[in-house]
Amino acid sequence: MSAPTVIPHSAICIPHSMHVIHLRAPWKVQPLEKSSNSVRCTRHFNKPTGLDGGERVWLVIEGLASTAAALLNDAPVGQASRWSSGDPPARFDITPLLEQRNKIEIDLACPAGGDPVTCLGEVRLEIASGP
Numbered sequence: 001m002s003a004p005t006v007i008p009h010s011a012i013c014i015p016h017s018m019h020v021i022h023l024r025a026p027w028k029v030q031p032l033e034k035s036s037n038s039v040r041c042t043r044h045f046n047k048p049t050g051l052d053g054g055e056r057v058w059l060v061i062e063g064l065a066s067t068a069a070a071l072l073n074d075a076p077v078g079q080a081s082r083w084s085s086g087d088p089p090a091r092f093d094i095t096p097l098l099e100q101r102n103k104i105e106i107d108l109a110c111p112a113g114g115d116p117v118t119c120l121g122e123v124r125l126e127i128a129s130g131p
Contacts, residue, residue, distance in 0.1 A: 021125040029116045039116045041106045047098045054129050057098060062089035063121025068108040072097045
């Protein structure tokens with residue numbers, strides 16, 4: 001399997017006809033370390049159907065309350081920094097890593113007493129034509 005491609009947001013041309021799949025609840029949340037606020041948010045999803053050879057599937061994370069590291073099917077996808085208003089979302093091309101059944105894991109540090117799923121922000125798949 002080849003590594004995912006990370007492309008700077010400024011180099012991405014987003015087509016007008018894009019299919020979006022929001023990865024909302026249920027997220028399974030597990031602590032990573034006993035003495036910290038680090039958690040792993042895990043969710044499963046099926047491979048989008050009807051993909052043709054020219055379409056790419058992007059994992060998009062927007063609205064993070066902390067830094068995060070993403071994995072897909074146990075393979076590192078990339079890291080995202082805390083998001084603030086006006087910043088572009090983190091986008092990772094996950095097309096080469098997709099299987100029929102997929103597991104996404106996002107490790108993040110959530111402020112004490114914060115809801116991990118809220119700290120995670122919005123997670124979605126964007127399916128678009130082209131590179």
